[in-house]
Amino acid sequence: MRARGMWPRHAALLVVCAIMLVPFYWVVKTSLTGENIYAYPPRLLPQAPHLFNYVDVWYLIPFPRYLLNSVIVSLLAVGGNIVLNALAAYALTRAFPGRRWVVLLLLSCMLIPFQATIIPAYLITARLGLLNSWLGLALPMLSTIVCIFVFKAAFEAVPRSLIDAARMDGLGDLRILARVLLPLCKPAIATNVILSFIWSWNNFMWPLIVTRDPLMQTLPLGLARFLSYVEDTTGALYAFVVMVLVPGLAVFLMAQKEFMRGLTAGATKG
Amino acid sequence: MYQRTRPVRRLQNRFVLVPLVLAVLVAAWNLYVALHAHGVVAGRVVEADGRPAAGATVILYERDFITQNERGRTTTGPDGGFRFNGNASHLVQLQARQGALRSARVTLRLWFRAQDARLAQPLRLGPG
Numbered sequence: 001m002r003a004r005g006m007w008p009r010h011a012a013l014l015v016v017c018a019i020m021l022v023p024f025y026w027v028v029k030t031s032l033t034g035e036n037i038y039a040y041p042p043r044l045l046p047q048a049p050h051l052f053n054y055v056d057v058w059y060l061i062p063f064p065r066y067l068l069n070s071v072i073v074s075l076l077a078v079g080g081n082i083v084l085n086a087l088a089a090y091a092l093t094r095a096f097p098g099r100r101w102v103v104l105l106l107l108s109c110m111l112i113p114f115q116a117t118i119i120p121a122y123l124i125t126a127r128l129g130l131l132n133s134w135l136g137l138a139l140p141m142l143s144t145i146v147c148i149f150v151f152k153a154a155f156e157a158v159p160r161s162l163i164d165a166a167r168m169d170g171l172g173d174l175r176i177l178a179r180v181l182l183p184l185c186k187p188a189i190a191t192n193v194i195l196s197f198i199w200s201w202n203n204f205m206w207p208l209i210v211t212r213d214p215l216m217q218t219l220p221l222g223l224a225r226f227l228s229y230v231e232d233t234t235g236a237l238y239a240f241v242v243m244v245l246v247p248g249l250a251v252f253l254m255a256q257k258e259f260m261r262g263l264t265a266g267a268t269k270g
Numbered sequence: 271m272y273q274r275t276r277p278v279r280r281l282q283n284r285f286v287l288v289p290l291v292l293a294v295l296v297a298a299w300n301l302y303v304a305l306h307a308h309g310v311v312a313g314r315v316v317e318a319d320g321r322p323a324a325g326a327t328v329i330l331y332e333r334d335f336i337t338q339n340e341r342g343r344t345t346t347g348p349d350g351g352f353r354f355n356g357n358a359s360h361l362v363q364l365q366a367r368q369g370a371l372r373s374a375r376v377t378l379r380l381w382f383r384a385q386d387a388r389l390a391q392p393l394r395l396g397p398g
Contacts, residue, residue: 052361052379059360059383254284 031242034235053239060236061229063243065215066222070201071247073137073218077200080142081192088143089151090177110145115205122209132212141200147192150263154188155181190258198248219244303382309357311378313389314350315366318396322350326368326395331375332359338375350392358384366393 030037032049057063092103121140130136158181166180182189204220211217217225223240252259281287311330315323326346331338341359346352346366360380366373373393380387 050379055360055379055381250288254288 027238027241027245031235031238037234053235054243056236057226057240057243061222061226062215063222063240066217066219069134069137069216070218072134073141073207074197074200076134076138077141077196078193080138081144081147081196082189084143085147085151085192086177086182088148089155090173090181092148092152093155094173106145106148114140118205118209121206125210131210132216134216136210137207137216137218138200140206141196141203144196144199147195150191150195151185151188154185158184187258187261190255190261191263194252194255194259197251201244201248303385306386307382307384308386309355309384310386311354311357311362311364311389312387313352313364314392315346315352315368315373316350316392316394318371318394322346322348323366323368323395324348324350326350326352326366328352328354328364328366328393330354330357331363331365332357333361333363338363356384360385364389364393366395368395371395371397 033046315326330342332341363375365375
C-alpha cells in the first residue's frame with residue numbers, strides 16, 4: 001500500500017534522472033556516430049553506431065602518453081592527499097596553543113581562488129626545479145583543505161577513550177594514526193581518494209602553466225590540443241571526452257558507498 | 271587457518287578485482303594486436319562488368335590529421351588481386367586505376383595500426 005503510494009515520487013525522480021543524464025547520453029551517442037550535434041530534428045537513437053572514433057583518438061594524438069601523465073599525476077595527488085591530509089587533520093584534533101587560529105586560517109584560505117595563487121605557486125615550483133615534471137604537475141594538489149576537514153570530522157567521531165587506550169598501550173602519534181584512526185575512517189579515505197582524483201584528473205589551468213613539453217601534457221590539455229588540430233571530427237572529439245570521463249566515473253562508482261558515508265560523517269551527532 | 275586465508279580475502283574487493291580484470295583485458299588485447307599486426311592490406315579489383323582487372327594500379331592513401339597522403343602503389347595480378355605489405359596506419363583509403371578508368375576511393379578503418387585486413391567488396395573500375 002505504502003509502495004503504491006510512492007509511485008508519483010519515483011516517477012518524478014525518474015524524470016529528473018533522465019533529464020540529468022541526457023547530456024551524457026548525447027555525448028556517448030555522438031561519439032558512436034559522429035552525427036552533427038546541431039542536426040534538426042535531432043535523432044534520439046544512434047544511426048549505424050561504431051567504435052572507430054575511439055580508435056582515431058587513440059592514434060591521431062599521443063593519447064597513451066597523455067593518459068600515462070594523467071594517471072601518474074592523479075596517483076601522486078591521491079597519495080599526497082591521503083598522507084598529508086591525514087597528518088594535518090590528526091594535528092588539528094590534538095590540543096595545542098593557537099589551534100583555533102590555525103583552523104580559522106585554513107577555513108579562510110578556502111575562500112581564496114586558485115587563480116589568485118597561481119603566480120606564487122608557479123615561482124615556488126620553478127625554484128624547486130619541478131616545472132615540466134610529474135611531481136610539479138601534482139604539487140598544488142598534494143593537499144587540499146576541504147579534504148583535511150573531511151579527515152578531521154572523521155577523526156573526531158572516533159571515541160576519545162579508544163585513542164587514550166592506544167596511547168596507554170604505548171603507541172605513538174603516528175602509530176595511533178596509522179593503526180587506529182585510519183582503519184576506522186575508511187569512508188574519509190574514500191572521499192579523499194575520489195575528490196583528489198577527480199580534481200587532479202580534470203585540472204586544466206595548472207598543467208597548462210607548468211608544462212612546456214607537449215609530451216608532458218595531461219588529458220584535459222590533450223583535449224584542447226585535439227580540438228585545435230583536428231577539423232570536422234565531432235565524433236572523435238566526443239569519443240575523446242568519453243575517454244577522459246571514464247576513469248573518473250570508474251573510481252567514483254567503485255567507492256561511491258564510502259564516498260557518501262565520508263561526506264556525511266560528522267554531519268550528525270549521536 | 272584464519273591467519274593463512276586473510277591476505278587472500280583482503281585482495282577480494284572491487285578496488286583490486288576491477289583493476290585486475292582491466293589489466294587482464296588489456297594484456298589479452300595487446301596479445302591479439304601483436305599477433306595480427308603485420309600491415310597486410312589485400313583485396314581485389316574488378317572491371318565494371320565484374321571480371322577481374324589484371325594489371326590495374328592500386329594506390330594506398332594514409333590519413334594524416336586532415337589530409338590523405340599517398341603511401342604506396344601496387345599492381346593487380348591476373349586474378350585482380352592485390353596486396354600491400356607494411357601498412358602502418360589504422361585508417362587508409364584505396365583506389366584502383368587502369369588507363370582512364372578508376373574506382374571510387376574506399377575507406378578502410380582498422381581497429382589498430384598495421385592490422386591485417388582484406389577488403390570485403392572489390393574495387394570496381396569505372397569511367398571515374
